Amino acid sequence: MKNKKGKLSVVLLSGGLDSATVLYLAKAKGYRCCCLIFDYGQLHKKEIYQAVKIAKAAGCVYKILKITFPWKGSALLDRKIKISEKIMRRAPATYVPARNIIFLSFAASFAETIGAKAVFIGAHSQDYSGYPDCRRKFLNIFNKMVQAGTYAGPKILAPLLRKNKSQIISMGRKLGVPFALTWSCYRGGKTPCAKCDSCYYRAKGFKEAGLVDPLMKR
Amino acid sequence: MKNKKGKLSVVLLSGGLDSATVLYLAKAKGYRCCCLIFDYGQLHKKEIYQAVKIAKAAGCVYKILKITFPWKGSALLDRKIKISEKIMRRAPATYVPARNIIFLSFAASFAETIGAKAVFIGAHSQDYSGYPDCRRKFLNIFNKMVQAGTYAGPKILAPLLRKNKSQIISMGRKLGVPFALTWSCYRGGKTPCAKCDSCYYRAKGFKEAGLVDPLMKR
Numbered sequence: 001m002k003n004k005k006g007k008l009s010v011v012l013l014s015g016g017l018d019s020a021t022v023l024y025l026a027k028a029k030g031y032r033c034c035c036l037i038f039d040y041g042q043l044h045k046k047e048i049y050q051a052v053k054i055a056k057a058a059g060c061v062y063k064i065l066k067i068t069f070p071w072k073g074s075a076l077l078d079r080k081i082k083i084s085e086k087i088m089r090r091a092p093a094t095y096v097p098a099r100n101i102i103f104l105s106f107a108a109s110f111a112e113t114i115g116a117k118a119v120f121i122g123a124h125s126q127d128y129s130g131y132p133d134c135r136r137k138f139l140n141i142f143n144k145m146v147q148a149g150t151y152a153g154p155k156i157l158a159p160l161l162r163k164n165k166s167q168i169i170s171m172g173r174k175l176g177v178p179f180a181l182t183w184s185c186y187r188g189g190k191t192p193c194a195k196c197d198s199c200y201y202r203a204k205g206f207k208e209a210g211l212v213d214p215l216m217k218r
Numbered sequence: 219m220k221n222k223k224g225k226l227s228v229v230l231l232s233g234g235l236d237s238a239t240v241l242y243l244a245k246a247k248g249y250r251c252c253c254l255i256f257d258y259g260q261l262h263k264k265e266i267y268q269a270v271k272i273a274k275a276a277g278c279v280y281k282i283l284k285i286t287f288p289w290k291g292s293a294l295l296d297r298k299i300k301i302s303e304k305i306m307r308r309a310p311a312t313y314v315p316a317r318n319i320i321f322l323s324f325a326a327s328f329a330e331t332i333g334a335k336a337v338f339i340g341a342h343s344q345d346y347s348g349y350p351d352c353r354r355k356f357l358n359i360f361n362k363m364v365q366a367g368t369y370a371g372p373k374i375l376a377p378l379l380r381k382n383k384s385q386i387i388s389m390g391r392k393l394g395v396p397f398a399l400t401w402s403c404y405r406g407g408k409t410p411c412a413k414c415d416s417c418y419y420r421a422k423g424f425k426e427a428g429l430v431d432p433l434m435k436r
């Protein structure tokens with residue numbers, strides 16, 4: 001950690017613009033941030049490389065943790081499932097069962113071990129596909145669970161929970177988030193596909209914020 | 219799964235006698251069991267091989283999931299930490315930060331994906347070292363968290379929660395648990411060390427149950 005002062009925190013960093021904004025927000029609030037990046041078998045591996053670039057740009061240490069979901073069950077993990085398909089009755093195809101629960105659990109373990117009191121996550125209430133593990137209710141109970149199930153009880157903080165995409169982009173701009181390094185597209189091509197849910201909401205967010213997405217400049 | 223009838227479940231199997239008893243109990247209750255075994259960097263790797271033998275003896279399918287705790291922070295993961303040391307203010311050295319939270323999170327993901335309604339864990343209220351992630355309070359909140367954070371909301375069941383070690387051994391004997399295949403020692407030697415906490419409580423349990431531990435026969 002380059003900044004020796006400040007409270008220690010773990011920041012879940014996906015490579016997307018929400019978590020990048022949270023990282024810059026945590027830094028602005030005086031936290032020393034250890035970024036936790038997951039290589040979980042996602043087909044859009046590009047987001048991992050982008051997450052590393054974002055951590056470096058922010059001057060923060062990072063750790064890439066490799067985990068697997070051998071049972072797959074998501075379009076993000078299995079080429080046989082189409083991104084637009086519904087695989088469970090109510091779940092979008094891009095839902096990875098219990099993914100955030102697992103990410104936050106590892107982050108809590110990391111935080112407890114290094115003595116960090118806070119874990120930051122970029123979930124927001126309007127998380128486009130309505131994943132249950134992004135909702136306020138879930139995060140509240142997760143927090144209580146960590147208090148009960150660990151000695152140190154690090155706190156899970158989701159400062160974007162009340163924000164929508166355009167508000168996050170406006171906030172990120174003020175904080176100096178390097179949007180050109182962020183990656184949202186579920187298809188990890190050279191350029192964003194501009195078709196998947198994630199691309200759609202990113203484009204909508206930039207438009208509503210009155211800004212140009214540096215990834216879409218020609 | 220050899221038994222095609224019965225409700226599907228995921229059973230966390232460690233290789234110890236508690237989880238083996240839970241597996242046999244779940245089977246006796248008519249569940250089809252998919253065992254989930256973790257290779258999490260534990261120094262006593264022997265328990266993994268024993269868990270596989272137990273799953274096979276029970277006629278159940280199993281999956282070994284490799285995960286890592288690169289931040290270590292436990293005597294079970296780091297040879298530099300003595301098993302008897304206290305590393306955090308209140309935590310025993312064998313406590314692995316948030317380990318059960320992570321195990322149960324993966325089990326919930328597995329269960330949701332395969333459509334299993336139940337996840338079994340061998341936690342018991344007297345879990346010798348007082349790990350916070352074995353307590354009733356924690357498991358209750360974890361259950362609520364899974365209901366809030368997944369679509370399918372598999373239920374976490376800990377049928378040994380009110381039992382002590384000798385009661386578990388008595389129960390396991392009636393269920394036909396192959397105790398000779400179970401492994402409890404934190405030191406993964408050829409024979410149990412007979413010195414660590416885990417060996418101590420196993421020996422005490424067998425004695426109180428009026429049974430002979432097949433591992434200790436000479």
